[in-house]
Amino acid sequence: MTREEPAVDHPNTDVIQGTLDMLILKTLSLQPMHGFGIARRIEQVSRGSFKVNPGSLLTALQRLERAGWLDSDWRQTENSRRAKFYNLTRAGRKQLEVETADWTRRVAAVTRLLNAEG
Amino acid sequence: MSLWRQLTHGLRALVNRPAADRDIADEVEDYFERSVAAHRAAGLSVEEATRAARLELGSVAHMKEHVRGYGWENLIETSLADLRYAARRLRSSPGFTTVTVLTLAIGVGATTAILSTVNRIIFHPLPYPNAERILMVWDIGEGSARLDGTFGTYNELVQRSHSFEAMASVKSWQPTLTGGAEPEMIDGQRVTPGYFKVLGVRPALGRDFEEAEDRADGPRVVILSDGLWRRRFGADPTIVGRPITLSDNPYLVAGVMPKGFSSSLAPSAELWSTLQYDLTQGRAWGHHLRIVGRLRPGVSIAQATDELNTIARMPRAEFPRAEWASVQSGFIVASLQDDLTRGVKPALFMILGAVLLVLAIACVNVTNLLLARGVQRSGEFALRAALGAGRQRLVRQLLTESLLLAAMGGLAGMFVAVFGVQALVALSPAGLPRAAEIGVDGMVFAFAAAITTLIGLIVGISPALQASRSDPQENLRFGSRRTAGGHQRTRSVLVVAEVTLAVVLLVCSGLLLRSLRQLFAVESGFDPSGLLTMQIQVSGHRFDDDSVAKQFLANAVEMVRQVPGVIGAGLTSQLPLSGDIEQYGVFFEPNPVPLTGAEQSPYRYSVSADYLRTMGIPLRQGRMLDERDKEGSPRVALISESMARHRLPGIDPIGQRLTIGDEKPYTVVGVVGDVRQVSLALDRNDAVYTTEDQWRFTDRTISLVVKSRGDPVSLVPAVQRAIWSVDPDQAIVRIATMDHVVAASAGERRFALTLFEAFAIVAVILAAAGIYGVLSGSVAERTREIGVRSALGATRGNILGLVVGQGMTLTGFGVLVGLAGAAAVSQVIVAMLFGISHLDPMTYLGAMALLAAVGLVACAVPAWRATRVDPATTLRAE
Numbered sequence: 003m004t005r006e007e008p009a010v011d012h013p014n015t016d017v018i019q020g021t022l023d024m025l026i027l028k029t030l031s032l033q034p035m036h037g038f039g040i041a042r043r044i045e046q047v048s049r050g051s052f053k054v055n056p057g058s059l060l061t062a063l064q065r066l067e068r069a070g071w072l073d074s075d076w077r078q079t080e081n082s083r084r085a086k087f088y089n090l091t092r093a094g095r096k097q098l099e100v101e102t103a104d105w106t107r108r109v110a111a112v113t114r115l116l117n118a119e120g
Numbered sequence: 121m122s123l124w125r126q127l128t129h130g131l132r133a134l135v136n137r138p139a140a141d142r143d144i145a146d147e148v149e150d151y152f153e154r155s156v157a158a159h160r161a162a163g164l165s166v167e168e169a170t171r172a173a174r175l176e177l178g179s180v181a182h183m184k185e186h187v188r189g190y191g192w193e194n195l196i197e198t199s200l201a202d203l204r205y206a207a208r209r210l211r212s213s214p215g216f217t218t219v220t221v222l223t224l225a226i227g228v229g230a231t232t233a234i235l236s237t238v239n240r241i242i243f244h245p246l247p248y249p250n251a252e253r254i255l256m257v258w259d260i261g262e263g264s265a266r267l268d269g270t271f272g273t274y275n276e277l278v279q280r281s282h283s284f285e286a287m288a289s290v291k292s293w294q295p296t297l298t299g300g301a302e303p304e305m306i307d308g309q310r311v312t313p314g315y316f317k318v319l320g321v322r323p324a325l326g327r328d329f330e331e332a333e334d335r336a337d338g339p340r341v342v343i344l345s346d347g348l349w350r351r352r353f354g355a356d357p358t359i360v361g362r363p364i365t366l367s368d369n370p371y372l373v374a375g376v377m378p379k380g381f382s383s384s385l386a387p388s389a390e391l392w393s394t395l396q397y398d399l400t401q402g403r404a405w406g407h408h409l410r411i412v413g414r415l416r417p418g419v420s421i422a423q424a425t426d427e428l429n430t431i432a433r434m435p436r437a438e439f440p441r442a443e444w445a446s447v448q449s450g451f452i453v454a455s456l457q458d459d460l461t462r463g464v465k466p467a468l469f470m471i472l473g474a475v476l477l478v479l480a481i482a483c484v485n486v487t488n489l490l491l492a493r494g495v496q497r498s499g500e501f502a503l504r505a506a507l508g509a510g511r512q513r514l515v516r517q518l519l520t521e522s523l524l525l526a527a528m529g530g531l532a533g534m535f536v537a538v539f540g541v542q543a544l545v546a547l548s549p550a551g552l553p554r555a556a557e558i559g560v561d562g563m564v565f566a567f568a569a570a571i572t573t574l575i576g577l578i579v580g581i582s583p584a585l586q587a588s589r590s591d592p593q594e595n596l597r598f599g600s601r602r603t604a605g606g607h608q609r610t611r612s613v614l615v616v617a618e619v620t621l622a623v624v625l626l627v628c629s630g631l632l633l634r635s636l637r638q639l640f641a642v643e644s645g646f647d648p649s650g651l652l653t654m655q656i657q658v659s660g661h662r663f664d665d666d667s668v669a670k671q672f673l674a675n676a677v678e679m680v681r682q683v684p685g686v687i688g689a690g691l692t693s694q695l696p697l698s699g700d701i702e703q704y705g706v707f708f709e710p711n712p713v714p715l716t717g718a719e720q721s722p723y724r725y726s727v728s729a730d731y732l733r734t735m736g737i738p739l740r741q742g743r744m745l746d747e748r749d750k751e752g753s754p755r756v757a758l759i760s761e762s763m764a765r766h767r768l769p770g771i772d773p774i775g776q777r778l779t780i781g782d783e784k785p786y787t788v789v790g791v792v793g794d795v796r797q798v799s800l801a802l803d804r805n806d807a808v809y810t811t812e813d814q815w816r817f818t819d820r821t822i823s824l825v826v827k828s829r830g831d832p833v834s835l836v837p838a839v840q841r842a843i844w845s846v847d848p849d850q851a852i853v854r855i856a857t858m859d860h861v862v863a864a865s866a867g868e869r870r871f872a873l874t875l876f877e878a879f880a881i882v883a884v885i886l887a888a889a890g891i892y893g894v895l896s897g898s899v900a901e902r903t904r905e906i907g908v909r910s911a912l913g914a915t916r917g918n919i920l921g922l923v924v925g926q927g928m929t930l931t932g933f934g935v936l937v938g939l940a941g942a943a944a945v946s947q948v949i950v951a952m953l954f955g956i957s958h959l960d961p962m963t964y965l966g967a968m969a970l971l972a973a974v975g976l977v978a979c980a981v982p983a984w985r986a987t988r989v990d991p992a993t994t995l996r997a998e
Contacts, residue, residue, distance in 0.1 A: 060187045
């Protein structure tokens, strides 16, 4: 078993459960990208709050592609290797809207709960 | 959501796994390189960057596995892998695999064969439309026995009752078909025109009988079976309307029945003609017809019975009844199906019980084998659990293995079932109804396969559950040597159960075997060695005169006598043990012991003078019949010993006068030995013999017995030629050696015995395998203990005693429980026993001894292995 030992003194950088799909969709809504680019982008935009586990990411990409939210194409890289680029489909865009709305609603609810007094 | 994508992507991955793998590998590789590049850009050295990227990604291989694990196609792939692995595992232990598969095959196969048969014969509807509406109507005889119907009854019922759509009366008919090849006696039926309407089947070719054709001296018409039409008439489509010759009379073919039609009342019947009952013969109230009817829709059997019984109680003037007619006492009404299977039901249910015992033993054995294997493999499972295999994964692996075993067992079982059914039909006694319909029943097969598979599955996964539940470290540390005693206990109980079931089967088949022995030890009263028998059917108008028929028979016997190798030949109107039964009321003058009914009616034989000598029936007193006893000379008769004892107690029988059915008396000139007529089991031997010449009519169906010097079978062609040299048109049927006739008379018992023996052998083998399995497992698990014991000074004898003691304790328990069980169960087969009690001590002792011996043999190998345990090796291994 190769489960990574969680580093004790580091803050939790796991992506919030259930949001990885949304984050991927959002990232790809800007431009087509390969897996590493997506991971990098999420890390950068979140200012290091989230570190994406590559295994989860690649599996998620497969799943989203199967679901019809992503399309993919292979492109030649500079050092003549193949890179898989993903882009958002129309269905994916719709899904992103749904998930964003859902997320916003839930965050608002949690915030209200946390701010409630007495 | 996007089912199509799921499907196409999955299929692509499945069909072209290398390409799919390459995609994943490339993507992972690309990710890795970009990660390294990013780290380098951040200022790390090549080594540091590579290390950091690797840390991020984890192992590339594991990563690929992870990504690959997604998708439904993956499930199929792992299942295939499981299957391959299972096949490898099974191949690596051929002994276990073979025994398990064979056990399953026997269990599934035997059960399927027997259940198919029983299902077909007893439960499957007869092959007629709405067969449940076809009823049989019987007169009630002595002791509420079923009595054949009379024409008087039929005639009244068919006109007065309203419960039936159609009614018919039937009697058997054996005409001789001439013209073309050898004369052939054909089984047929004479029926009233409603017969085929009762069965609900119409001729495929031509037409059904018409009402007008059924009157005395009406037109002669015949309907053929499909088989006869093909066999004798080359399936000639123009046969309808053409004449054929039956017993010298021309009959017009009215129709041909459809293929596959069989008359359940007489399965061998191949042609049908109209009954044309002649009421002037005064036989209208004689019981010699079968009455069948088809109920109107919506009328129940009970309603029909009520109606018929009401008719029986209320005679009407327009239907005069003989004053002794049995109609008044009502009828027995039963569905045709129940009626046909009444005779064989007990034997079939008995056999069914036996095969279910075999199935139970097979299940127990499979359970046992799988448990043993599970114990042996607990180390393996512990290792796999430790390596991270989840419970689900282990269970799945084991399920695959069990399913594979079950599938192989099922397949082999299918073969066993097919051959089993064939063997069953081949072995079945002549009277087995619907034998031609029997075949492997798919539903039954599925049922039997499902039971064994289910057991395999339930039992098969228990080791996996065990492994995933228990602490892997514990099991790993001790390997498979020390395991929980619980398994041993379960398996011991199972072995005891197996032995118990085996004892029950063994005792039952022992009882049947001893019964058959007892039966064949019964004095038949004649000497069957070298005897050949056959039946001659005298038919044709040229024999209308009795004296011509007599002359023909006399000449035929004379010709047979001249065949080289023949020592003697004789004729008899009924042949012992052949199924012939003819009884006549006999009265002595004076009649010292007045009896009634069947008791006053001995078997009546008209014989040629040589018959008794040929059969080897001994003379006890007086003289035999001989050439003097011709037509016109003083009428004489022989009686059997028991008849003399019953009817003339303390009186010298010689010189007594008796009448047989009519007024003219015969004088008893001799007493001969008793002969079993109906069956070896039936001790009813009153008999009276007269010569053919002095009997008041000439039997047209008569048995010839030929005593030969050598093998009687080799004489058959010569004897047939001898008879046909006198008249080539006479049918010769029922050719068999007397030994065969005797054996066939116990056919049903033999059938049951053969099956029980087969089942008992299987049961004993399975039980032995069970004992062996438990002991060798136990020895393997206790190697260390045995090693320590012998290191501490236990002799080989001690060790041997230890193992054998364990085995024989199990056997002993099983035998004890089994004997008790057998005493209870064997009550069921009492009807099939003869001459012994169902608690026959010899049989029980024999079964006990046999199983003890088998138990010892099964102990031998494990015990021997135990004595070979080298204490030094075991102790070092600690």
